[in-house]
Amino acid sequence: MLSSRDTDSRRISRRGIGRACAIEFAKQGASGLILHYLGDAETEGEIQPLKADLERQxxxxxxIPGDIALLETSAKIIQAGVEAFGRIDILVSNVGICPFSDFLTMPLETWERTRQVNLDGTFYIVQAAAVQMAKQTPQGGSLIAISSISGLLGGAQQCHYGPTKAAITSLMQNCAVALGKYGIRANAILPGTVATDINKEDLKDLKKKEYMINRTLLGRLGTPEDIAGPVLFLASDLAKYVTGASLVVDGGLFVNFQ
Known part of the structure; x- marks a missing residue:
């Protein structure tokens, strides 16, 4: 369904958008999935039930556990995928942290960690997957990175986060140019406000939550499942002529200037 190949391996993450993508890929007939997670006690407790549920299907x-901000984690992910499935056909890079912080008092460590995880981690895994996709037979694959409309718009407490997401969108555009000759497509998805762990504390401010809901044209915040569908589209042969695209999935928030 998503690929004509018998062995169809995809790398995603463990919760929120990543979890929703895993479940949706499984529903649509994926034969193999690579799940990446941080590897601490909390994430270990979350990944194993998901893994067991997918295997029951x-x-x-x-x-694969590991800090995505470390180069060796991406190498480990790709190596494990190739050992298990023989190739990598689809990458969904869903990394992202956003420790909200005022710009004037932002600790340097907050800037550095956000950049290391969001941008460096995305670069590492995209490059590692692309190297494998370029050398496997047949060549090719689909690279999908989860960016954000925060890379297009400003936020008072996101002066560290927004630039990393803008850079991820640019990374995928440039990768599309660099990798097209290998049959590799590269696209970005830019979610609006999606209720996940990254913003659960921020959305406890009910006035702010109501404001964000009213900014959308569909009258609700996004869910991880709202992002999984577009990810599936870009991964599939339905999007076989789509590369270098930046798909905004935000319930109309970006265009609403009223």
């Missing part, structure tokens, strides 16, 4: 699943 007949999906071969590999779970």
């Amino acid at each position: 007949g999906v071969r699943t590999v779970a």
Whole structure:
């Protein structure tokens, strides 16, 4: 369905958008999934039930722990995927942290960690997957990075986060140019406000939450499942002529200037 190949491996993450993507890929017939997670006690407790559920559905699943901000984590993810499935066909890079912080008092460590995880981590895994996609037979694959409309718009407490997401969108555009000759497509998805762990504390401010809901044209915040569908589209042969695209998935928030 998503690929004509018998072995169809995809790398995603463990919760929120990543979890929703894993479940949706499984529903649509994925034969193999690579799940990446941080590897601490909390994430270990979350990934194993997801892995077990996917395997009960007949999906071969590999779970790889590690800090994505470290170069060796991406190498480990790709190596494990190739050992298990023989190739990498689809990458969904869903990394992202946003420790909200005022610009004037932002600790340097907050800037550095956000950049290391969001941008450096995305670069590492995209490059590692692309190297594999370029050398496997047949060549090719689909690279999908989760960016954000925060890379297009400003936020008073996101002066560290927004630039990393803008850079991820640019990274995928440039990768599309660099990798097209290998049959590799590269696209970005730019979610609006999606209720996940990254903003759960921020959305406890009910006035702010109501404001964000009213900014959308559909009258609600996004869900992880709202992002999984567009990810699936870009991964599939339905999007086989789509590369270098930046798909905004935000319930109309970006265009609403009223």
